[in-house]
Amino acid sequence: MSKVQEPRPDGHRDLVGQPHEAEEGPVAEAEAEAARISSPERPRGTMGKPFNRRSPFLIGLTAAAGVAVTYGLVLMVVGLRDVLIVIGLALFIAIGLEPLVSWLVVRRWPRWLAVTTVFLAAFGLLAGFLAAAIPVIVEQATQLVQKVPTYVQQAQDRSSWLGQLNARLHLQQAIEQSISGGSSLVQAGLAVFGVLTNFVVLVVLSIYFVADLPRIRAAAYRLVPNSRRPRAILIGDEIFVKVGGYVLGNLLVSAIAGALFLTWLLIFGVPYAVLLAITVAVLDLIPVVGSVVGGILVSLVALTVSLPVCLATVGFVILYRFAEDYVLVPKIIGRAVKVPAIVTVVAVLLGGALLGVVGALVAIPVAAAALLLTQELLFPRLDAM
Known part of the structure; x- marks a missing residue:
């Protein structure tokens, strides 16, 4: 690449706006001044005085521009909602994996090697898990398909508990309507394709x-005024630590939940144990409501074995909920996040209502960041008033 041409003593550049003429008047004078303030250290000169922010015209212009920009941003966010969710979730995952990468970098690993190692380990664990779980899942799914006629027959028999439940809730009719028609299959195929595409992009x-x-972090802190930048770094890095601790801790708690439920289901001979345990582990990633939904699903399947097994499973689900809320989460996640229980519940409900499963998943670290900002920025200013 050729070097950018420096202006001549009169301020003109040979490759811009030729020919220059003396009749340019004020512009020619400004160009001469531009050549004077240009130096090897600052080839583009120094910043001038700021505008008078109290000017009525500038105030009105700023207000009108603020309204227009805000309206445009709202429309842009609504239109790009799905894309922004994927980008935000990817950034959330990246911050969650950063503690592992930084731990390796501190031990003198090159960052590229640390990132490669972390992702290869994650993909290796996922591949090993799928290789072990998929054959069992396929086998149990095949068994489920083979037993569907039996379940349908029981649903039509009003003397059985399944028949009585079907008579009250019309389960068979709802299932038939949901799977009837080719359009539903096409929509399901499109949905699966969309999920796979979003997963690859993610x-x-x-x-x-x-x-x-590191560069994203540095660029974000450059947007903060220099006088406030040191404190912004302290607060921002603490938010990063909270998010990273939450992501890794949540994965560990979900793995423990899946292992415990799998053990319980195998002991009592509940069908589709591996499939149910994986479902519970995935649902448990969603705070508060995830394990409840998984426990209800497991209890309903346990009812196909016997009523005592179902009641025992309900008791196990309740006991695990207490253990997770008061032992696992405080020990594994609580030290990093430090969010009160009531704030956790409200944040998950609001996040789920706004962004669905993704909103519920990221609700707790977002609430932790909001609490930290409130304690460090809002409360001190209110106390000083």
Whole structure:
């Protein structure tokens, strides 16, 4: 690339706006001044005095521009909602994996090698898990398909508990309507394709975000005024630590939930144990409501064995909920996040209502960040008034 041409003593550049003429008047004078303030250290000169922010015209212009920009941003966010959710979730995952990467970098690993190692380990664990679980899942899914006629027959028999439940809730009719018609199959195929596409994009973005997170962090802090930047770094890094601790802790708690439920279901001979345990582990990633939904599903399937097994499973679900809320989460996640229980419940409900499953998943670290900002910024200012 050729070097950018420096202005001549009169301020003109040979490659811009030729020919220059003396009749340019004030512009020619400004160009001469531009050549005077240009120096090797600051080739583009120094910043001038700020505008008078109290000017009525500037106030009105700023207000009108603020309204227009806000309206445009709202429309943009609504239109790009799905894309922004994927980008935000990728950044959330990247911040969650950052503690592992930084732990390796501190031990003198090159960052590219640390990022590669973390993702290869994650993909290896996922591949090993799928290799072990998919054959069992396929086998149990095949058994479920083979037993569907039996369940249908029981649903039509009003003397059985399933028949009585079907008579009250019309389960068979609802299932037949949901799977009837070709359009539903097409929609299901499109939904699966969309999920797979978003997953691939999510993985790629997460890798890029983790690899460039130091530069992203530095660029974000450059947006803060210099006088406030040191404190912003302290608060921002603490938020990063909270998010990272939550992501890793949540994965560990979900793995423990899946292992405990699998053990329980195998002991009592509940069908589809592996499939149910995986479902519970995935649902448990959603705070508060996830394990409740998984426990209800497991209890209903346990009812196909016997009523005592179902009641025992309900008791096990309740006992696990207490253990997770008062032992696992405080020990594994609570030390990093430090969010009160009532704030957790409200945050999950609001996040789920706004963004669905993704909103419920990220609700707790967002609430932790909001609490930290409130304690460090809002409360001191209110106390000083």
